[in-house]
Amino acid sequence: MSDYVLQAEDVAIHYGGVKALDGVALTLERGQIRGLIGPNGAGKSTVIDAITGRRRLTRGRVRLGGEDVTTLGPVERRRRGLSRSFQRTSVFGQMRVRRQVELAAHSMNPEGSEADAEASLRELDLLARADDVAEDLGYGEQRRLDLALALVGRPTVLLLDEPMAGLSVKESLDLAQHLKALTSRWNVSVLLVEHDMDVVFGISDVVTVFELGRVIASGEPAAVRADPRVREAYLGSAA
Numbered sequence: 291m292s293d294y295v296l297q298a299e300d301v302a303i304h305y306g307g308v309k310a311l312d313g314v315a316l317t318l319e320r321g322q323i324r325g326l327i328g329p330n331g332a333g334k335s336t337v338i339d340a341i342t343g344r345r346r347l348t349r350g351r352v353r354l355g356g357e358d359v360t361t362l363g364p365v366e367r368r369r370r371g372l373s374r375s376f377q378r379t380s381v382f383g384q385m386r387v388r389r390q391v392e393l394a395a396h397s398m399n400p401e402g403s404e405a406d407a408e409a410s411l412r413e414l415d416l417l418a419r420a421d422d423v424a425e426d427l428g429y430g431e432q433r434r435l436d437l438a439l440a441l442v443g444r445p446t447v448l449l450l451d452e453p454m455a456g457l458s459v460k461e462s463l464d465l466a467q468h469l470k471a472l473t474s475r476w477n478v479s480v481l482l483v484e485h486d487m488d489v490v491f492g493i494s495d496v497v498t499v500f501e502l503g504r505v506i507a508s509g510e511p512a513a514v515r516a517d518p519r520v521r522e523a524y525l526g527s528a529a
């Protein structure tokens with residue numbers, strides 16, 4: 291049971307009459323990548339907010355490494371190893387790359403924060419750009435910096451909201467390679483919200499599909515891709 295590093299159980303978030311999430315279950319095993327797809331407004335960003343504690347649940351619970359963290363706030367969950375990136379980049383344009391990763395690392399743990407930042411930058415191939423200000427980086431490098439910031443403090447779980455958005459095919463593949471390497475080298479588990487089907491089906495161990503706040507399919511990539519309900523949901527949304 292607690293082979294799972296993350297478990298979301300029966301998670302619901304209702305905004306008045308809008309059921310942004312309605313009875314969602316998700317798990318992550320150690321080192322696993324779970325792709326999460328679904329049409330616009332399906333609840334993908336909301337489930338990340340729910341799991342990180344940024345949104346109060348209407349119903350359900352969240353467990354991290356077996357521990358029930360449902361009543362804990364986002365900072366406490368981050369300290370317990372639950373990290374995320376946002377749909378929009380959270381990079382500070384004017385600040386040097388190394389400085390902002392070090393600040394992030396320091397806020398997690400002042401001790402060893404320089405080494406922590408260094409390891410994170412190295413993992414994302416950003417050491418060569420460490421002394422540049424972030425806004426001088428290419429967009430692909432900025433998205434890697436987002437990931438480097440999420441990696442400080444050695445999280446066990448990464449929740450990524452469209453980390454490839456706006457990247458070229460080549461840059462997306464490069465980022466996908468980094469993610470794959472992370473799961474094996476750092477033993478991180480990843481929930482990857484992503485619109486690019488080739489990326490999702492290419493690197494995910496398992497895939498979950500949302501529609502209107504519910505899970506309509508979940509399992510191995512090939513089975514999910516072949517699921518008639520998935521095809522219907524996507525044809526319906528005419529992406």
Ligand SMILES: Nc1ncnc2c1ncn2[C@@H]1O[C@H](COP(=O)(O)OP(=O)(O)OP(=O)(O)O)[C@@H](O)[C@H]1O
Nearest residue numbers: 305308309310328329330331332333334335336337
């Ligand atoms: N603060 C809010 N108040 C009311 N409704 C909200 C709020 N936040 C989100 N919603 C609704 O919740 C639903 C899920 O939104 P969410 O942003 O999670 O979708 P998504 O799957 O991430 O979409 P996208 O692919 O466009 O990023 C939508 O119907 C949205 O309008």
Ligand SMILES: [Mg+2]
Nearest residue numbers: 334335336377
């Ligand atoms: Mg979203």
